[in-house]
Amino acid sequence: MAGWDRNQMAARAAQELEDGTYVNLGIGIPTLVSNYIPEGVDVTLQSENGMLGMGPFPTDDEIDADLINAGKQTITEMDRTSYFSSADSFAMIRGGHIALSILGAMEVSEQGDLANWMIPGKLVKGMGGAMDLVAGVRRVVVIMDHTNKKGESKLLKQCSLPLTGSKVVDRVISNLGVFDIVDGGIKVVEMADGVSLDDVKAATEAALVS
């Protein structure tokens, strides 16, 4: 079993981007998706602190303390960029104006429940905008490793961790392949190079349906 590394997962997730849409990318591997936007696909990236049209990281000369992304990293603007308040930003998100959100997860259930913000007993930092994104964005794609560090499945019948959203995930892209949340469980859409259906079954607690 080979499977995808984080860059290959991000590259596969970039295939989800549709031309002419507005997209929000989460922190971590989802941020890498912007490196693989396919030729001919024009998407506008939203940063939920209050910006549409996020450009690349700045050069040393371009750094501007007033210009950061939702991960608090310095970034740049583009010709199409607009700025707005956090209330307007979340009006875009909650109002269904953002087509796609790609974000990371600790657990996903076969009903599409998502857990990615707290582990009871451990330090809780907060949910940021994640609960708003999964509740309001039209399509939610998760990028995550298929199993945790102990080798336990992260695609579960029920999430064990507190939820970020209930029945919100449409598709999961893991190191093993692409999986859709459908009636009755998880449907295998495609498998990563060198990964067999038996590999997927062994790493998945959720019900697999064909």
Added chain:
Amino acid sequence: MKKVYSSAAEALGGVLQDGMLVAAGGFGLCGIPENLIAAIRDAGTKNLTVASNNAGVDDFGLGVLLQGRQVKKMISSYVGENDEFMRQYLAGDLEIEFNPQGTLAERMRAGGAGIAGFYTKTGVGTLIADGKEHKDFNGETYILEEGIFADLSIVKAWKGDEAGNLIFRKTARNFNPVAATCGKVCIAEVEELLPVGALEPDSIHTPGIFVNRIIKGEHEKRIEQRTTRAA
């Protein structure tokens, strides 16, 4: 009606009270009212509840109020960058009410608009929804969230005029326009304080009606995550 004050300390005069609810603009360390926070630290006001998306870092932003143990409770969406915060939180000395970021922004917007509450899908089926009214609209479930009615708003803008009109710059706008609306008293600090007439009326982000007092500040504008690409 004089809105211009000579310093943050003077602008806060007669306003600060122990136990008050303060709404603060800013996202991370971007667009935070540095001067007003420092003046609240110097004033030593205690038992504050602070509604702000983040809690600053240990030695900057709202973190300086935590250092002085002036904050009783934070209403925030993310507090990850502050070790002192975590120490006080784990010791039970500091209360935290986590709000989803959009819920926090909308609570401030609602409070400023005289709206007591609103229904949102954000947080349905999560811990956030516990104890809140649920109501179905058009076949979907929403929860009731309440507006924030603060005693004091502190915000930071790029340019302001003597009438309190404000213009923000780039992503330093963030929570500032909504925070400005939801306080009984709003104090703004600006990088450039200009005479009335110097700002283009069509370009004003926050009309002066929301701003009671204004000062020119000095801004360090610290960067939290300096991230660059090769030239």
